[in-house]
Structure formats: structure tokens, C-alpha cells
Amino acid sequence: MVQEKIIGKGTWIDKLASELLEREKTLGRNLDLIRVESGLGASGIPHIGSLGDAVRAYGVKLALENLGYKSELIAYSDDLDGLRKVPEGLPDSLQEHIGKPVSLIPDPYGCHDSYGMHMSSILLDGLDKVGIKYEFRRAVDTYKQGLLKDHIHTILQNSVKIGDKISELVGQEKYQKYLPYFPVCAECNRLYTAEATEYISDEKKVKYKCHDTEIGSKMIKGCGHEGEADITKDLGKLAWKVEFAARWSAFDIRFEAYGKDIMDSVKVNDWVSDEILKVPHPHHVKYEMFLDKGGKKISKSLGNVITAQKWLEYGNSKSILLLLYKRITGARELGFDDIPSLMNEYNEIEDTYFGRIKVDNQAKLTKLKGLYEYVNLLNPPKQSSIHINYRLLIELTKIFKEDRNERVMKKLIDYGVIKNPETEVEKLIEIAGNYSDEFDEQEKIAVELDDTSKKALDKLVKALQAEEEPEDIQNTIYQIAKANDVQPKDFFKILYQIILGTSRGPKIGPFITDIGRKQVAKTLSEYL
RNA sequence: GGGUCUAUGGCGCAGCCAGGUAGCGCACCGGACUUUUAAUCCGGUUGUCUAGGGUCCGAAUCCCUAUAGACCCGCCA
Numbered sequence: 365m366v367q368e369k370i371i372g373k374g375t376w377i378d379k380l381a382s383e384l385l386e387r388e389k390t391l392g393r394n395l396d397l398i399r400v401e402s403g404l405g406a407s408g409i410p411h412i413g414s415l416g417d418a419v420r421a422y423g424v425k426l427a428l429e430n431l432g433y434k435s436e437l438i439a440y441s442d443d444l445d446g447l448r449k450v451p452e453g454l455p456d457s458l459q460e461h462i463g464k465p466v467s468l469i470p471d472p473y474g475c476h477d478s479y480g481m482h483m484s485s486i487l488l489d490g491l492d493k494v495g496i497k498y499e500f501r502r503a504v505d506t507y508k509q510g511l512l513k514d515h516i517h518t519i520l521q522n523s524v525k526i527g528d529k530i531s532e533l534v535g536q537e538k539y540q541k542y543l544p545y546f547p548v549c550a551e552c553n554r555l556y557t558a559e560a561t562e563y564i565s566d567e568k569k570v571k572y573k574c575h576d577t578e579i580g581s582k583m584i585k586g587c588g589h590e591g592e593a594d595i596t597k598d599l600g601k602l603a604w605k606v607e608f609a610a611r612w613s614a615f616d617i618r619f620e621a622y623g624k625d626i627m628d629s630v631k632v633n634d635w636v637s638d639e640i641l642k643v644p645h646p647h648h649v650k651y652e653m654f655l656d657k658g659g660k661k662i663s664k665s666l667g668n669v670i671t672a673q674k675w676l677e678y679g680n681s682k683s684i685l686l687l688l689y690k691r692i693t694g695a696r697e698l699g700f701d702d703i704p705s706l707m708n709e710y711n712e713i714e715d716t717y718f719g720r721i722k723v724d725n726q727a728k729l730t731k732l733k734g735l736y737e738y739v740n741l742l743n744p745p746k747q748s749s750i751h752i753n754y755r756l757l758i759e760l761t762k763i764f765k766e767d768r769n770e771r772v773m774k775k776l777i778d779y780g781v782i783k784n785p786e787t788e789v790e791k792l793i794e795i796a797g798n799y800s801d802e803f804d805e806q807e808k809i810a811v812e813l814d815d816t817s818k819k820a821l822d823k824l825v826k827a828l829q830a831e832e833e834p835e836d837i838q839n840t841i842y843q844i845a846k847a848n849d850v851q852p853k854d855f856f857k858i859l860y861q862i863i864l865g866t867s868r869g870p871k872i873g874p875f876i877t878d879i880g881r882k883q884v885a886k887t888l889s890e891y892l
Numbered sequence: 893g894g895g896u897c898u899a900u901g902g903c904g905c906a907g908c909c910a911g912g913u914a915g916c917g918c919a920c921c922g923g924a925c926u927u928u929u930a931a932u933c934c935g936g937u938u939g940u941c942u943a944g945g946g947u948c949c950g951a952a953u954c955c956c957u958a959u960a961g962a963c964c965c966g967c968c969a
Binding site: 370371374376379405407442445446448534535536538546555556577578579601603604605607623624625626627628629650652653655691692693694705725727728731753755756759760779781838839841842843846852853856857860871872873875 | 893894895896897898905907908909910912917927928929930931962963964965966967968969
């Protein structure tokens with residue numbers, strides 16, 4: 365095998381950082397501070413995909429630092445975007461604000477300065493919770509401070525060339541007719557309805573007319589106002605097709621990942637950056653969108669949104685970081701039911717990191733260890749955490765709903781999984797409990813019972829219902845099976861199927877005592 | 893119309909992005925232990941790694957073509 369030099373920690377993140385550095389060196393740009401960017405949507409409830417964009421960008425920042433460069437992550441909220449439709453579950457009163465920049469819409473929950481800030485805060489909170497550090501920027505401030513005015517000017521001067529190029533690159537003809545700039549209408553405060561047709565270069569003003577426009581399948585009424593907007597003073601924004609380029613240039617961004625849904629926009633922006641603004645575009649990596657289990661795009665209206673906050677109720681932050689750092693390629697169908705295996709997988713890579721699991725392929729070992737370090741944001745713990753199979757925890761929390769913490773802890777000690785009650789484990793019990801309460805609803809499954817089994821089951825129900833506690837339930841079950849010509853093995857299986865919905869389970873005697881024998885008798889009797 | 897991704901034992905998937913013996917979970921089957929029970933241990937099948945070509949000493953992995961499915965774009969941000 366050709367020995368490849370391992371870059372950084374050996375993961376795709378390191379490879380990406382190294383490609384970025386190679387490119388920057390070729391371009392000969394200053395590398396004193398390498399900025400990476402992540403755009404945060406501010407129009408809807410931010411889901412795990414939005415979080416992933418920032419988390420991965422942060423990973424690149426870490427990789428760059430690890431390779432000896434200074435770097436920072438800019439988290440940029442697109443809060444000058446207009447509200448296109450009211451997301452599912454939000455007050456209908458927002459309807460009147462459709463078309464307005466989200467930073468100019470009041471926060472329906474009243475806790476932030478605007479609707480847009482409310483949404484961004486949810487994402488920022490998610491980032492804080494998983495330990496991602498960032499510099500926060502807002503579109504509304506960026507425009508108000510005039511940070512993009514020179515770029516806007518250059519872009520508008522070249523609007524014909526850009527319009528043609530957009531049409532050529534992505535087949536969108538709109539900008540051959542209109543300027544790629546949306547003023548906020550001075551009369552009605554709306555974006556998009558005000559279509560700009562002419563740029564007066566000397567005065568740095570665009571002429572616009574506010575008229576009806578279609579967003580999605582909805583018509584938005586324009587107010588008919590005709591006016592001129594000063595791009596240096598009045599509020600307005602560049603169209604997405606050219607806006608990134610202006611922003612990259614203004615903030616000196618060297619890297620930004622993007623989802624495949626905005627691939628076309630990135631393509632155009634790269635060209636605008638290189639050819640119009642004459643600033644080399646940032647290095648990119650494209651990622652697939654997270655899809656739900658049916659392969660559908662995650663969208664608010666379908667109600668399949670996975671937010672960081674929701675995820676953290678059922679899994680820890682390591683499980684999110686593992687999900688996002690383990691790989692970037694490939695379409696992913698994602699659901700909360702991926703949490704248990706990610707929780708377990710973290711334990712596995714931790715064991716690998718601490719040498720308790722042997723991996724013979726050196727490159728793979730390096731990569732796994734590297735992944736572990738990234739999941740710990742390149743600050744891995746000195747010692748391993750306590751490992752408990754997450755599915756076991758879910759099973760146990762499913763069984764114990766009252767005094768859950770104590771009783772599950774006791775079981776874990778009985779099973780020899782842990783020696784003493786630990787606070788670290790309490791947290792796990794709590795989130796596993798949330799998971800089982802929410803998702804692992806016990807379904808009544810069809811269990812095939814022949815007559816002999818039924819007879820045996822009936823005997824067992826009677827035994828369990830008896831006033832005095834049978835001395836040894838385990839033995840009782842065994843005896844009943846034998847006395848009724850049922851294979852004990854099969855009988856146990858039936859019991860597990862009824863009680864747990866699986867064909868196996870914990871030792872059943874003590875288990876029945878744990879749940880409550882009368883309760884079990886009741887459940888079993890439903891199958892007679 | 894343009895683009896991206898996916899295709900691996902019965903099922904679900906990992907491995908692919910830095911090529912080096914095809915793996916995991918579940919299911920199933922057989923065996924060890926006559927009360928074994930989140931059981932444990934041992935063994936197991938026929939995986940043409942979707943098809944065809946290419947590069948290479950070597951390809952599930954890289955390149956090209958094809959087929960099927962999914963998604964994105966062609967409103968807008």
C-alpha cells in the first residue's frame with residue numbers, strides 16, 4: 365500500500381481543511397485569520413440540517429486550527445429575507461406580515477426583538493448546547509451599516525452581464541428583466557413585491573414599483589408605490605443569486621458548506637465573486653439534505669422537523685455531533701429512532717480511542733480516533749465515560765415509570781453494568797426515559813396461541829392473581845409450562861412477546877415482580 | 893429540461909469521500925447447558941457488493957456508461 369501521509373486527524377474534515385489551505389496558498393491570500401461561514405435561516409424553525417451546516421463549518425475551523433492556523437466561524441443570520449409563508453404551528457396573525465423582512469416582523473412570542481431573531485435564537489441556542497462557538501452576524505445590521513454597499517454598486521452596474529449569466533448557468537431568466545436587488549417598499553415595508561428595473565449608477569439609486577407578486581402559490585398584494593431606493597441608505601437586499609458573493613467578499617470568507625438545494629445559487633455566486641467582484645470565491649463542500657424516514661425532505665409543514673432542542677431531550681450532544689461529523693456525503697434518512705444507535709456508537713468510538721477495542725487497519729484506527737476527537741470538539745476527555753447500552757436503558761425506562769431513576773439504577777447495579785449509582789447515569793436515564801415515553805409506546809402485537817399454550821397461560825394468570833405472592837414466579841412459570849405440555853422455551857417466548865413485544869427479555873420471574881404481578885396478569889388475560 | 897445522491901447476505905445497514913482478506917445488527921437454522929431468560933457460548937448458509945467497461949500488482953471503494961429509485965433546482969430566499 366502506498367503510504368499516504370495522514371493529514372491532521374485523518375477525517376474528511378481534515379482533508380477538507382487541507383484542500384482549502386492548498387487552494388489559498390495557490391491564490392496567495394493572507395492566512396492570518398481564516399474565516400469560515402455558516403448561513404442561518406431565519407424564516408422558519410431551524411432543524412438539525414441548519415445546525416449541521418454550522419457544526420460542520422465549526423469542524424473545519426477546528427481542523428484549520430489544528431493545522432496551525434487561526435480561524436473563526438461567522439454565523440450569519442439571513443434575517444433580512446422576507447417571510448414567504450407562515451410556518452406550521454405559528455400564529456395566523458403573522459399572515460399580515462408576509463413579504464416583510466423577518467427582522468421587521470414582531471416576535472409572536474414576544475421574547476425577542478423580531479420574528480427573525482426569535483428563529484435565529486433557536487439555532488444559536490442549539491449551537492450553544494452542543495458547544496459550538498461562533499461570531500454572530502445579522503443581515504439587517506450588515507445592510508444597515510452599509511457593509512455591502514460597494515458590492516451592491518458593482519453588482520448593479522453589471523446587472524445585464526449577471527442576468528445573462530444566471531440565465532446561462534441555471535436557466536433562470538428573471539434577472540434579465542429585473543435587477544438582482546430587492547428594495548423594501550417605502551410604503552408597505554415589503555420585499556419582493558418591489559421589483560427594481562433600473563439602476564441610476566450616479567445616484568446609487570434603484571427605481572422600483574411595488575406590485576403584486578407570487579410567492580409559492582400565494583399572491584402577495586403590492587401597494588402600487590413607485591419610488592427610488594438609495595442602496596447606501598434605504599433598506600433593501602440583494603437577491604440570493606448574488607448576495608453570497610457580496611457577503612463573502614465583505615467578510616473575507618474562505619469556506620462555506622452548502623446544501624444541495626442551493627447548489628445553483630452557489631454556482632452563480634461563485635461566478636459573481638470571481639468575475640464581477642474579482643475576489644476568489646470561498647472553498648466549498650456540498651452536503652445532502654437530511655430526509656425523513658420516508659425519504660421526504662424535512663419540512664415544517666409535514667411536521668417531521670427535528671430540532672436540536674428536541675433531539676437533546678432524547679439523546680446527548682455527542683450523539684448529534686457524531687451524526688454530523690461521521691460523514692458529510694450521502695443522502696441521509698434521519699429520525700429520532702437513530703438516536704439509540706448513535707448513543708451506542710459514541711461509546712464504541714470512545715472505546716476505540718482509549719484502546720479497548722482493537723482496530724487492525726492503522727488508517728481506520730486513526731480516522732476513528734480522529735472522529736472521536738472531533739465529536740469532542742478536539743478536546744477529548746482524559747477518561748472514558750460510563751458506558752451503558754442505550755437500548756437497555758430504553759427498555760428499563762419503559763418498564764419503570766414510577767421512581768424511575770432509583771429503580772433503573774438498581775437494575776443496572778443488579779445486572780452488573782455499573783457498581784454504584786452515578787450522577788452521570790442519572791442524566792442518561794432521564795433522556796432514555798424521555799425517549800421511551802415518547803416513542804417506544806408499547807404496541808399490542810398479535811401473538812399466535814394454540815390451545816395448550818392458552819391453557820397454560822390461563823393457569824399462569826390465575827397463579828399471578830392469587831392473593832398470596834407465589835414464592836418463586838420463575839419456577840412457577842416453568843412448572844406450569846411442563847405440566848401443560850408446553851415447551852418452557854416456547855412458553856417464555858410467548859410471555860416476552862405479550863409483555864415486551866420481543867421474543868426475549870430479562871429474567872422473567874423477578875421482572876414480573878418488578879412490573880407488578882397483578883398488572884401482568886391483567887395484560888396476559890387479554891390474550892386468552 | 894438541468895443536477896445530486898442511493899443501489900452490499902432474508903430484512904435493516906456500515907464499509908466507499910485517503911483502494912489491500914466483505915462486515916455489523918436483526919431474523920432464521922443447528923449444536924452446547926435437562927430452571928438457559930437484556931441468557932451465554934459454538935457453528936451456519938448461496939452476499940456475481942445493481943449491470944457493463946476502464947485504471948491498478950490489487951476495486952464494494954477511483955473513472956466512464958447503463959438501469960432503477962429518491963431528492964433538489966427550473967417560484968423565492
